[in-house]
Amino acid sequence: MKDAEARAYAEAALMHWGIEATPRLIKNRENAVFETVSPEFGRVALRLHRPGYQSDAAIRSELWWAEALVAAGVQVPLPVRTKAGDVIADVPEAGRRASIVTWMDGAPLGEGDVPLDGSPARQAALHHALGAELARLHAASDEATLPEAFERGVLDRSALLGDDPAWGRFWENPALSGEERAALLEARERLCEVIGSHEAEGDFGLIHADALRENVMVQGDAVRLIDFDDGVFGFRMYELGVAMSQNWDQPNRADLGAALLEGYGTVRPLPGDAALLEAFTVMRGLASCGWVIGRYAPGAPETADYAARAVTMAREWLRR
Numbered sequence: 001m002k003d004a005e006a007r008a009y010a011e012a013a014l015m016h017w018g019i020e021a022t023p024r025l026i027k028n029r030e031n032a033v034f035e036t037v038s039p040e041f042g043r044v045a046l047r048l049h050r051p052g053y054q055s056d057a058a059i060r061s062e063l064w065w066a067e068a069l070v071a072a073g074v075q076v077p078l079p080v081r082t083k084a085g086d087v088i089a090d091v092p093e094a095g096r097r098a099s100i101v102t103w104m105d106g107a108p109l110g111e112g113d114v115p116l117d118g119s120p121a122r123q124a125a126l127h128h129a130l131g132a133e134l135a136r137l138h139a140a141s142d143e144a145t146l147p148e149a150f151e152r153g154v155l156d157r158s159a160l161l162g163d164d165p166a167w168g169r170f171w172e173n174p175a176l177s178g179e180e181r182a183a184l185l186e187a188r189e190r191l192c193e194v195i196g197s198h199e200a201e202g203d204f205g206l207i208h209a210d211a212l213r214e215n216v217m218v219q220g221d222a223v224r225l226i227d228f229d230d231g232v233f234g235f236r237m238y239e240l241g242v243a244m245s246q247n248w249d250q251p252n253r254a255d256l257g258a259a260l261l262e263g264y265g266t267v268r269p270l271p272g273d274a275a276l277l278e279a280f281t282v283m284r285g286l287a288s289c290g291w292v293i294g295r296y297a298p299g300a301p302e303t304a305d306y307a308a309r310a311v312t313m314a315r316e317w318l319r320r
Contacts, residue, residue: 001048001094006032009091010046013098016082016089019044031229035103041080043103047229048096054229056088057151059097062228063087064147065206066101072140074133075224077101104226106217112246116213120252124259129223130216130243131263134208137225138236139268141206155209155234157195160283161188168290174298175307184286187314191286194279195235203236203271211243236271240264241280245288248281248313257281278317285313 001009003025010023014036023034023046032048049059063079070078079087080100089098109126110116116123153159159166171184195202208215210230217224240260247253257277261270272280289310296302 001028001032003028005094006048007034009048009094009096010034010036010098012093013046013048013089013091016084016098017080017100018083019100038080038100041102044080044100045077045103045226046098046100048091048094048098049229051095055151056097057149058153059088059099061147061150061152062231063099063101064150065141065144065152065231066228068144069137069140072143074136074140075104076137076228077104077226104217104224106219106224108214109216109218109223110213110246112213116247116250120255123250123252124255125221126218126223127243127256127259128263129221130211131240131260131265132267133223133225133263134211134236134239134243135264135267137208138203138205138239152206153232155207155232155238156204157192157199160238160287161192161195165287165290167287168293170286170288170290170293170310173289173293173303173307173310175304176311180307180311183311183314183318184289187282187286187318190318191279191283194276195283198235198237198272198276203269205233205236207232207234207236207239209234209239209242211239213246216243235280237276237280238283240271240277241282242284244277244281245284248285248309282313282317285310 006028007025019036019038021037023036026033026035030050034046036044036046038044066076066078069076078101081087082089087099091098155166171181208225208228209232215225215227217226243260244257247256257274264270289306292303292306
């Protein structure tokens with residue numbers, strides 16, 4: 001969807017909320033996301049959901065979950081209801097559903113492939129805060145009584161490492177050489193063993209599943225999560241692995257991982273140790289290598305970049 005089309009669709013969507021303010025395009029990737037202003041709630045974020053990714057029931061479940069989290073004291077964006085009292089609206093011109101959530105102030109923790117800002121101590125402090133925030137999210141999710149119609153995906157061992165992973169057959173990324181493909185398949189086999197051992201007694205439940213730097217908003221010394229579009233039932237250690245996946249080449253990676261785990265442990269029991277965190281971090285790297293397939297051309301730089309990163313992570317992990 002081109003930017004000009006997205007803006008036209010956004011204006012059509014806003015009619016369902018009675019919002020006349022001009023929408024500002026923030027990103028136009030999987031979802032098209034806009035900033036605008038609601039007369040009642042001030043700054044809000046409009047999302048045009050990508051077709052075929054989440055059902056109406058899944059989108060409604062995500063927004064119900066957000067309300068349950070806020071009721072439990074976790075600060076996340078809240079859904080804004082349409083003039084008809086619904087949390088989603090149909091935008092037939094775009095073939096998409098739209099939703100609006102309240103704005104979360106702050107600046108992103110960082111961005112992928114860019115070294116983290118701030119001193120090592122500041123970086124560790126923010127990862128400590130992130131660990132605690134993820135633990136609060138997990139605790140509140142476990143305490144919530146889900147409605148019968150609640151629908152979100154499941155990211156279990158099969159969905160991560162089976163013959164048809166949810167994010168794609170990462171070992172078939174077209175940028176991989178034969179040797180690189182073999183390395184990913186070896187890592188897949190080893191990860192099956194590690195996650196299989198963790199599966200029986202592992203902590204499993206609702207997770208954000210995309211706590212990357214861009215989705216972690218920093219407000220002073222506190223952090224808040226945005227963009228729950230990928231939320232699923234999954235391993236809590238996978239949640240932490242996602243948070244660490246962009247830190248793979250940080251020189252203080254071990255310290256950041258330790259801070260993340262320590263912060264989590266201040267709120268609820270840890271779902272695993274540093275070694276398991278590293279395994280799930282690699283798991284996220286492999287999943288991203290599969291995610292890129294089909295989203296970019298086989299010869300696109302992004303396809304090669306995700307493949308190279310996954311191979312580097314897998315080989316380093318296998319050596320250790």
